[in-house]
Amino acid sequence: MEDSRTLVALLFxxxxxxxxxxxxxxxxxxxxxxxxVTVHGWVTQRQxxxxxxxxxxxxxxxxxLATLIGWQAAGWPGALVVSLAxxxxxxxxxxxxxCFWNRLRGSTWHRAVEDGFVPIAAGLVLAGALAILQxxxxxxxxxxxxxxVATCRLWRPNFHPLILLGLGASVFAFVRALV
Amino acid sequence: MKISAVEATEPRPPRSASFAxxxxxxxxxxxxxxxxxxxxxxxxxxxxxxxxxDETEFWSALAxxxxxxxxxxxxxxxxxxxxxxxxxxxxxxxxGILVGxxxxxxxxATLYRxxxxxxxxxxxxxxxxxxxxxxxxGMGLKSSSRxxxxxPASKGLTAHDVGTIAILVATFxxxxxxxxxxxxxxxxxxxxxxxLAWFGARKRPMEREYDGG
Numbered sequence: 001m002e003d004s005r006t007l008v009a010l011l012f013x014x015x016x017x018x019x020x021x022x023x024x025x026x027x028x029x030x031x032x033x034x035x036x037v038t039v040h041g042w043v044t045q046r047q048x049x050x051x052x053x054x055x056x057x058x059x060x061x062x063x064x065l066a067t068l069i070g071w072q073a074a075g076w077p078g079a080l081v082v083s084l085a086x087x088x089x090x091x092x093x094x095x096x097x098x099c100f101w102n103r104l105r106g107s108t109w110h111r112a113v114e115d116g117f118v119p120i121a122a123g124l125v126l127a128g129a130l131a132i133l134q135x136x137x138x139x140x141x142x143x144x145x146x147x148x149v150a151t152c153r154l155w156r157p158n159f160h161p162l163i164l165l166g167l168g169a170s171v172f173a174f175v176r177a178l179v
Numbered sequence: 180m181k182i183s184a185v186e187a188t189e190p191r192p193p194r195s196a197s198f199a200x201x202x203x204x205x206x207x208x209x210x211x212x213x214x215x216x217x218x219x220x221x222x223x224x225x226x227x228x229x230x231x232x233d234e235t236e237f238w239s240a241l242a243x244x245x246x247x248x249x250x251x252x253x254x255x256x257x258x259x260x261x262x263x264x265x266x267x268x269x270x271x272x273x274x275g276i277l278v279g280x281x282x283x284x285x286x287x288a289t290l291y292r293x294x295x296x297x298x299x300x301x302x303x304x305x306x307x308x309x310x311x312x313x314x315x316x317g318m319g320l321k322s323s324s325r326x327x328x329x330x331p332a333s334k335g336l337t338a339h340d341v342g343t344i345a346i347l348v349a350t351f352x353x354x355x356x357x358x359x360x361x362x363x364x365x366x367x368x369x370x371x372x373x374x375l376a377w378f379g380a381r382k383r384p385m386e387r388e389y390d391g392g
Contacts, residue, residue: 023361024251050291057304058287060209060280061217063250067277071285079285087277090249091257095269097247098261108377114235115376117242119343120365122323123350124245125218129315130355132215132308142309149313154321161223162211165310169213172306173299 006074007081009040014066014085021090025063032066042073056135063087145172196231196263198271205256205275210283214307217252217276219314221259222322231263234325246362252276323347342375 013035021028029052036042043051051072055065063086070082104110133142145168152164208220218241226237240262244254253273260272294300327340327347350368353359 019248021250022246022248024245024249027361051288053304054287054291055284057214057307058280058284059212060284061250061252061276062215063253064277064280064284067281068284068288071288079281083277083281087250087253087273090247091253091269091273094244094247094249094254094257095261095266097243098258098269101243102261112373112377112379114239115379116369116372116374117239118235118326118376119323119347120350120368120372121238121242121245122319122326123347124242124354124361124365125315125319126347126351127355129216129312129319130351132312132315135308139305139309142305142312145306145309146313146316149310150316150320153314153317157227157321161220161314164314165211165213165307168310168313169303169306172309173302176302176306177299 003074003077006042007077010042010070010073010078010081011085013040014070014082015089017066018086018089019093025061025065029065032069036069036073040073043069047072141172141175196268198264198267201260201263201268201271202275205260205272206279207275209252209276209280212311214304214309214311216311216314218255219311219318221255222318225259232259234322236262238322238326242365246365339375339379346372346375 013032017028017032017035033045033048037045037048048069051068052065055068056062058064066086067079067083071079074081101110129146133139133146148171149164149168152159153161204224208224209217212220222237225231226234232240237259240258241251241255244258245251247254253276256272256276257269260268260270262268263272327336327343346368350365353364353368354361
């Protein structure tokens with residue numbers, strides 16, 4: 001019954017984290033680390049850092065770090081329980097908000113709030129890009145690659161992003177291998 | 180892309196988008212996004228390629244997704260899926276974003292121990308992250324130019340445009356450079372942005388319909 005106790009413990013840690021993760025997954029990564037490493041010992045500090053790096057590099061949302069912790073703690077059942085516990089409660093909150101929000105569609109208010117959000121969102125995305133670039137220490141090569149990819153996107157919008165991604169990663173690795 | 184006022188006032192989301200179709204589309208988006216930048220992939224697929232959402236719908240959903248509790252990308256999937264085909268759309272989009280990548284990330288964690296410390300792998304992953312940041316920058320800059328210039332290009336920058344740029348730059352500076360926490364900062368900037376947009380929405384009620392291209 002050790003396993004089911006772990007699953008319940010995962011549920012009790014990740015449901016509250018889901019509901020307080022205002023601003024996104026990274027807002028609660030510190031608390032997640034505290035709970036998973038110090039309080040429950042599901043992963044070691046070293047494992048947590050590795051899982052963090054993997055969830056960032058792999059495709060999909062970086063918040064899959066939570067799923068990885070569940071997997072490390074209790075295998076596939078753990079991964080499933082944590083995915084539901086961490087992604088479902090916040091999604092329900094957002095869904096309910098979306099329903100209310102949709103009902104106001106067509107009013108001047110609705111349009112003003114949508115328009116008002118737009119420049120803020122653009123600023124947030126640029127800030128997010130900066131955070132990604134700074135996460136691996138300040139590396140001038142990363143900045144050059146990022147600007148190169150951004151320029152290509154603006155200059156040739158029809159060029160497939162996956163090709164750009166592959167090119168960017170290859171050039172980065174090639175230069176690193178040389179220098 | 181010019182859209183007539185009649186077409187544009189109708190909801191743009193396609194009735195043809197199915198549960199399975201959205202699941203597959205969001206899976207593809209998520210599985211392409213090595214190194215992050217999922218929202219840039221969503222923008223490319225839904226706004227640029229298919230035109231299912233206009234710029235304002237996408238960016239306002241993105242801002243909302245970022246200040247609500249929950250992973251930003253998952254929240255964005257909820258909002259966009261719901262906007263496209265309602266409840267089923269939200270479920271399909273979230274499942275698409277999470278299911279495939281979960282298997283990938285667990286497989287990656289299993290393999291990681293075997294290949295940990297391989298320099299070339301670390302370099303490729305760092306390069307992918309830098310490129311993903313580049314995709315985000317490209318999306319931000321391209322859309323910014325459309326967001327700011329609402330009026331005809333010949334008119335030059337209006338006071339409204341300058342205000343919009345100021346809010347964009349302030350958001351970037353406060354959260355990106357000075358590392359203020361996202362939600363409270365956005366809530367403080369929102370009154371300024373809302374005031375500006377309120378003024379714009381009342382002054383030019385039909386403008387929204389023409390800013391698609």
